[in-house]
Amino acid sequence: MQVVEVKEEETALVESFGVQRLVRTRLVGPVQPGEFLMVHAGYAIEKIDQEEAAERLKLWEELLADEEAWAGGT
Amino acid sequence: MAVQQGITSGRRELERFRDPELVRRLLARAQRLAQRAADRLGHRPVIMEVCGTHTVALSRSGLRNALADAVELKSGPGCPVCVTDYRDIDLMLALARLPGVTIATFGDMLRVPGSNSSLERERAQGAAVEVFYSPDDAVALAAARPDRQVIFLGVGFETTAPVVGASLEQAAAQGLTNFSVFSAHKTVPPVMRALLADPELGLDGFLLPGHVSTIIGRRAFSFLGEEYGVPAAITGFEPVDILLGLSAVLAQLVAGEARVVNCYGRVVREEGNPRAQAVIDRCFAPAEASWRGIGTVPESGLALRPAYAAFDAAKRFPVSVPPPVIPRGCRCGELLRGKIKPTQCGLFGRACTPERPVGPCMVSSEGACAAYYLYGGRETETD
Structure with a gap:
């Protein structure tokens, strides 16, 4: 879920698939609009690191391409 | 403070973890690794997931059936209910x-x-x-x-x-x-120690819960490799996550290693x-x-x-209750110890269904029996 707006009292408005809701942020500390949060039972429990996700996918694409080229004998 | 840009691109990033083409390639890779692991072990590798959300994700995505010939996937005590x-x-x-x-x-x-x-x-x-x-x-x-x-x-x-x-x-x-x-x-860590104390468990590796690990960190599970010599991987819940996690366990079995690999780095931190x-x-x-x-x-x-x-x-509110009465034939307990699969219980799909559940594993949306019932579990796999 992505932070749309930071509210008072350790709360943020988040959006997921067009639905907005309030979540508590005291278990993750201050958040910024645009950040992605992992939410459980009304509380954000961690920030999602988008860069790590993109980097990991890129590495796998490269590794798979290498392995498939090797397996294919090319 | 409102954000307009970035929502779509950010989500598209996460949707790549469900990309069918990437899933197909990773599935083929996991099957190759499983075969090599089986050659080394002398049997089809046995991997237990200890998370109800993984149990459901494996069934719903079809990966459980797609991998059935290559890997034996067992559900452990991962559903809180x-x-x-x-x-x-x-x-x-x-x-x-x-x-x-x-x-x-x-x-x-x-x-x-x-x-x-x-x-x-x-x-x-x-x-x-x-x-x-x-x-x-x-x-x-x-x-x-x-x-x-x-x-x-x-x-x-x-x-x-x-x-x-x-x-x-x-x-x-x-x-x-x-x-x-x-x-x-x-x-979770104490009950995994309890499971590992059973010499008949016969597990080759663990798929570790992504959400629990989000809270306690990768290090809290490092005892699995260090003390028990069992390889494991922490991972998320999208098909790509699950295949990366399983592959990380299988690759360790091939190489004879035993560590806890964090495949869910976008959420799970070391500590x-x-x-x-x-x-x-x-x-x-x-x-x-x-x-x-x-x-x-x-x-x-x-x-x-x-x-x-x-x-x-x-x-x-101190209340007391008489000793519990356990329904005859319910094998939830054995299931949660990794001893049987849902389809091996005589009540599964007959006397026990999501509409009329006998045991909790058929009730909970994260229960293994409910997952097998709703998304299908291979009957031929009941050995």
Whole structure:
């Protein structure tokens, strides 16, 4: 879920698939609009690191391409 | 403060973890690794998932069936509702029958059978049972209804405990005297030690829970490799996550290694979430807990600390229940120990269905029996 707006009292408005809701942020500390949060039972429990996700996918694409080229004998 | 840009691109990033083409390639890779691992081990590798969300994701995505010839996937004690002991369920039902009490619970608990009733049945007979998405809502109910004693049923692992703890701290800050928690929380590493003490378990590796690991961190599971020599991987819940996690375990089996690999780096940190850990530590202390099918496991529960005795439902409303009556033929206990698969239980799909569940593993949306029933489990796999 992505932070749309930071509210008072350790709360943020988040959006997921067009639905907005309030979540508590005291278990993750201050958040910024645009950040992605992992939410459980009304509380954000961690920030999602988008860069790590993109980097990991890129590495796998490269590794798979290498392995498939090797397996294919090319 | 509103954000317009970035929502779509950010989501598109996460959707790549479901990309069918990438899934197909990773599946082929996992199958190749599984074959090499099987050659080395002399048998099809056996990997246990210890997370109800993984259980469901493996079934719903079709990966369980797609991998059936290559890997034997077993479900462990990863569904919080399922591992809740009969006696604890009976105690919750006894609390629901007390006058002036409103039971507040997550929805999964509603239909779980105790010895001779369920919260749903108690509600039909007049008990006040309210389902909430967040324990915060139960605190709000207590604030709005000073004439009722609101008891929140704390059922869940390390992921849920800090949320319940945070709500508890809020109730305390508000000075509420009509809110309490029945803590049946459990912690995952101690029960994995208990499982590994069984010489007949016959496991080659673990797929570790992404949400629990978010709270406690990768390091909390490193004992699996260091002390037990069992390879494991922490991962998320999209098909790509699951295949990367399984492949990380299989690659270790091929190489003869035993570490805990974090394949869920976008969420799980080495040391976990320190704020959430601090809330758990402030509110709860490790305590012995009883697990369905596994028995008593030291330090595997979370009891409210003495400072929160005024919010401890077990202390404030001492109820006693007779020894539980376990339904004949129910094999949830064996399932949760990794001894059998759902399809090996004689009640599965016949006497026990999601509409008329006998055991909790068929009730909970995270239960292995419900997952196999809803998404199909290969009958040929019941060896």
